Amino acid sequence: MSRTRIHNLAMSLDGFATGEGQSLETPFGHAGHRLHQWMFATRFGAEMMGRTDGGDGVDNAFAQQFQPGIGAEIMGANKFGPPGWQDDADWKGWWGPTPPFHTPTFVLTHRPRSPIEMDGGTTFHFLDASPAEALDVAREAANGADVRIGGGPTVARDFIAAGLVDHIHLVLVPIVLGRGVRLWDGLEGLEADYEVEVVSAPSGVTHVTFSRS
Numbered sequence: 001m002s003r004t005r006i007h008n009l010a011m012s013l014d015g016f017a018t019g020e021g022q023s024l025e026t027p028f029g030h031a032g033h034r035l036h037q038w039m040f041a042t043r044f045g046a047e048m049m050g051r052t053d054g055g056d057g058v059d060n061a062f063a064q065q066f067q068p069g070i071g072a073e074i075m076g077a078n079k080f081g082p083p084g085w086q087d088d089a090d091w092k093g094w095w096g097p098t099p100p101f102h103t104p105t106f107v108l109t110h111r112p113r114s115p116i117e118m119d120g121g122t123t124f125h126f127l128d129a130s131p132a133e134a135l136d137v138a139r140e141a142a143n144g145a146d147v148r149i150g151g152g153p154t155v156a157r158d159f160i161a162a163g164l165v166d167h168i169h170l171v172l173v174p175i176v177l178g179r180g181v182r183l184w185d186g187l188e189g190l191e192a193d194y195e196v197e198v199v200s201a202p203s204g205v206t207h208v209t210f211s212r213s
């Protein structure tokens, strides 16, 4: 059975998964890179950035679960690009010629465009569809494998609220952002639907998983 998974979704102590004021220069707004320093320090994160260093501890054990078993990703328009990317016919995402997805990747947007085939197995498809409809399309493309909901927080929240997500891996980062996009709004009592596990890492972040079978 194909599952729907969220991985490495980093969040501040006050519940923000991105900062305010996203732009071409600041993909995470005023949060800068503070939500993801833990991942850059892992072997998984280093490999994603073309480096050969990186730690092999608890953070890496969680981070590397991002790809195995995944056959498609769904992401939001604001993860794919800065405000206004829909007006730039040449915009192909932040990730250069070889994005780290390596599967069909469905970008939810109210202004869809033709698919873009990238190196390394990623093809960006653009969909204006409800979460349930988008998941059906992504499942078909995943051909029996799992579908990752890649974020950002708005799309993650919408899929969780619709009851479509089987596994959520959150990373609680000990910073207070004060403003940005919140994950939890409208998800009161979410923990009742999942088995919840928590692991604190020496780096200072806390991994929280919500799983259901």
Ligand SMILES: NC(=O)c1ccc[n+]([C@@H]2O[C@H](COP(=O)([O-])OP(=O)(O)OC[C@H]3O[C@@H](n4cnc5c(N)ncnc54)[C@H](OP(=O)(O)O)[C@@H]3O)[C@@H](O)[C@H]2O)c1
Binding pocket: 008, 009, 010, 011, 017, 018, 019, 022, 027, 028, 029, 035, 075, 076, 077, 078, 079, 080, 108, 109, 110, 111, 127, 128, 129, 130, 131, 150, 151, 152, 153, 154, 155, 156, 158, 181
């Ligand atoms: N903390 C993390 O681990 C993490 C992970 C991923 C991303 N991020 C960050 O999160 C930020 C983006 O998150 P976000 O919450 O602002 O936005 P988002 O979830 O990436 O995208 C939301 C946008 O997607 C489009 N959309 C959503 N649902 C749709 C639907 N059903 N049909 C059609 N279009 C739909 C809409 O854009 P339009 O109306 O403009 O088309 C909507 O405004 C970025 O800063 C990114 O870097 C953080």
